Amino acid sequence: MTLVLHELVGKDNRRYSGYCWRGRMGIAHKGLDVTYVGCRHGDVEKLAFSGQAKVPVLVDGKHVICDSWDIACYLDDAYPERPALMDGPHGRALTRLVNIWADTQIDIPIVRSSFLDIFNNLHPNVDAANFRATREKRFGLTLEAMQEGHAANVAELSRNLAPLRALLRKQKWINGAEPAYGDYVVFGSFQFPRCLTGRRFLENNDPIAEWFSRVSRRFGGLANTVPTFGDLP
């Protein structure tokens, strides 16, 4: 049976959610058939069947799984005969740390630089004023002010990435000899700005940029089948 992945879509078919990319890459790693269904910001009624309001949502027959981390665990548990996203108990436990680390140390500086871009790329049917108001209230700054800190956000991101940069000087993939879910987690974080606006966060000669390029070519270049802005984030 074909899986269904409900994922974020903005205007001009921009599919920029890093969390949804974790799901896309995870499903591809397992070699499963999937249909992608686009969902706009605030499109709550479309996700009512899942009992919550956020993408990604994976539907596999009668199973409905929300949250990218739970989706990855589900895929390994439901399809143990296919390539493991997280190999063994240490694999899953330590990938969870990578997941949390990416959510905070990578995503926060990138998102801070990108809220205004998200606002400018909202699907035409989305309530843009409400999107702006809720984000500005949560962060206590205008979207413009957050983006004005772009250079500082990039500098903070670069400091946070030092351990990953050092790792990728020693091994080809985050998961070692072959890429797996640890790689896809971090990949999603960088695929986000690449699909949103092309605002840059990495130098071309950064080992992380070279690794990103390697991941983007996996699965027949799945990461390049959507509208993107350039090759590197």
Added chain:
Amino acid sequence: MTLVLHELVGKDNRRYSGYCWRGRMGIAHKGLDVTYVGCRHGDVEKLAFSGQAKVPVLVDGKHVICDSWDIACYLDDAYPERPALMDGPHGRALTRLVNIWADTQIDIPIVRSSFLDIFNNLHPNVDAANFRATREKRFGLTLEAMQEGHAANVAELSRNLAPLRALLRKQKWINGAEPAYGDYVVFGSFQFPRCLTGRRFLENNDPIAEWFSRVSRRFGGLANTVPTFGDLP
């Protein structure tokens, strides 16, 4: 055959090297017999047999292994029938990220606060003036100036620890259901100040402090068999 672990020793038998504690805990996890041999700062001739000048050094019969990471890999490779420090290919690849992350995001702010303490706890036979001069040249600050930044170092450390803190709210050990080498890596980073001076880096109610206490009780309380300053780092 009994292993020999050459480890750092300061005055009053203080065994505070976090890297050596990684080795100690790793050997205990494998359930192997070991003799600890103390080695002072700058005690190069005592390590000449290893072809380099740093502890820890593990001797296992005719095998001599330097560097805590290589020691952990050796223990798993040489004793695969015993409990794994790093379970499977994802386990080792991802633990390497934890190792590099701890070396930079945890150790650097702690060491910056602690150089003056190390200086004050050097073994009486160590050339203290040379220790001071080399460190002050490397960092471009006096040992006193580095320690004066203690509050800022603690604040930086706390920010860096956010992903680990979040992980330990979700699972008991870094390695998941049972502790393993990822736990011992980070444990070593915090055992260091606890064995050196008792200068504090964690609040008592921090989930990381509670986790530290759990690790310190493993292997019959191995971590408490040396002179320490209090229960928590």
